[in-house]
Amino acid sequence: MPGIVTSTMKTEIKVRFAVWKCSNCGHEKRQEYPIGLQRVQAPELCDNSTSAGADRQRCPPRTYSLDLKKSEYFDNQLMKLQEAPENIPTGEMPRSVLVTVDRYLADTCTPGTRVKIMGIFNITRNQSSNNDVSSNKQFQNKIQRPFIRVLGIQSLINEGSGCFTGFAQPNITQEDQEKFEQMKRDPNNYENLCKSVAPSIFGHNDIKKAIACLLFGGCPKRLPDGMKLRGDINVLLLGDPSVAKSQFLKFVDRVAPVSVYTSGKGSSAAGLTASVLRDPSTGDFQLEGGAMVLADGGIVCIDEFDKMRAQDRVAIHEAMEQ
Numbered sequence: 001m002p003g004i005v006t007s008t009m010k011t012e013i014k015v016r017f018a019v020w021k022c023s024n025c026g027h028e029k030r031q032e033y034p035i036g037l038q039r040v041q042a043p044e045l046c047d048n049s050t051s052a053g054a055d056r057q058r059c060p061p062r063t064y065s066l067d068l069k070k071s072e073y074f075d076n077q078l079m080k081l082q083e084a085p086e087n088i089p090t091g092e093m094p095r096s097v098l099v100t101v102d103r104y105l106a107d108t109c110t111p112g113t114r115v116k117i118m119g120i121f122n123i124t125r126n127q128s129s130n131n132d133v134s135s136n137k138q139f140q141n142k143i144q145r146p147f148i149r150v151l152g153i154q155s156l157i158n159e160g161s162g163c164f165t166g167f168a169q170p171n172i173t174q175e176d177q178e179k180f181e182q183m184k185r186d187p188n189n190y191e192n193l194c195k196s197v198a199p200s201i202f203g204h205n206d207i208k209k210a211i212a213c214l215l216f217g218g219c220p221k222r223l224p225d226g227m228k229l230r231g232d233i234n235v236l237l238l239g240d241p242s243v244a245k246s247q248f249l250k251f252v253d254r255v256a257p258v259s260v261y262t263s264g265k266g267s268s269a270a271g272l273t274a275s276v277l278r279d280p281s282t283g284d285f286q287l288e289g290g291a292m293v294l295a296d297g298g299i300v301c302i303d304e305f306d307k308m309r310a311q312d313r314v315a316i317h318e319a320m321e322q
Helices: 174-185 189-195 205-216 245-255 310-321
Strands: 002-008 012-022 028-032 064-066 072-082 096-102 114-125 144-154 259-263 274-278 285-289 299-303
Touching (some): 174 189, 205 245
Parallel strands (some): 096 144
Antiparallel strands (some): 002 072, 002 114, 012 064
C-alpha cells in the first residue's frame, strides 16, 4: 500500500528469544516471542517444579527472571502511515494506520517520506493503562487494534536532483514523451503553457506566467563551498477582493503532483512545520510533520497570508529560503 509517513517513534529493542532463569532452583527456560506489539511476560510457575515428584519441594510462583546475556533481541520501531494528501477526496479526513518495522528497516524513514510498503495485516489487543480503574477488564480484552507488520519499504529519495520524495511522480508513457518532444520544437511553447494555467480566468497574463514558472521550477545549484541555491520561486498574490486570487491558488493545488492547501487564519507555526506530541500509550515524545513537511518537494498553498500571526509567519520564511 502507498502512503506518507506522518510520525515516527524512537527505535526500541525487543526480545525475540527470551531465556528465563529460576532464582530458586536455577532452571533455564527458552521461550520464543512473535514479532509484533505483544508484551513480554515472565512465566508464572517454574517448569522444573511442576514436573518434580512429591519428594521434591516446589518452587514458589513468579521466580523466573530474564537472563539478559543469553536472550536474543531485535530493533523495532512504530510509525504512522497516512494516505497521500493528493488521493484524499475533497472535504474528507485522511485515514492513517499504525505500522511496525523491525531489524534493518528501523530508522529508514523520516516524517514526510512517501513510501510503498508491503506487509502483513495484524491485530493486537489494546493494552489498558494501569491508572484506568473504571474500565471493565472483560470489555477491555475484546478491543482489538489493527497494525501492519512491514516486510519491505520502497521509497524513492533522490536528494541530488531535488526530485519528489517517494512516489509522487506521474506515470509518463511513451505517448507523453512524444508529445513533450513536439512541444519542445514549438517556438510558442511558453505562451501556450501560460494560456493553459487556469484557462477559465480571463487576462492576468503576467500572473499566469509567474505561476507557470512556479509550477515548473528551475535548477537548484550547489556551489563548490557547499552553499545551496534553490531553483524554485515563491509567488505572493496581492489584489482587491474577488479578482480570482484564491482561484489561482486552487488551480495550483489541483495541478501540482505534491501540494498541500491551508488557510493562514487558522494555521499555527506547529501545524505548518512540525509538532512534538506525547504518545498516550508509552509516554514517549514523537515528532509529527506539518503542512510544509508533507508537501516537501512540492508546493504549499497558503490562503489569507495577511491574517497570519507574525510569529507563525517567521517559521515559513525559513523554509521558503531553502
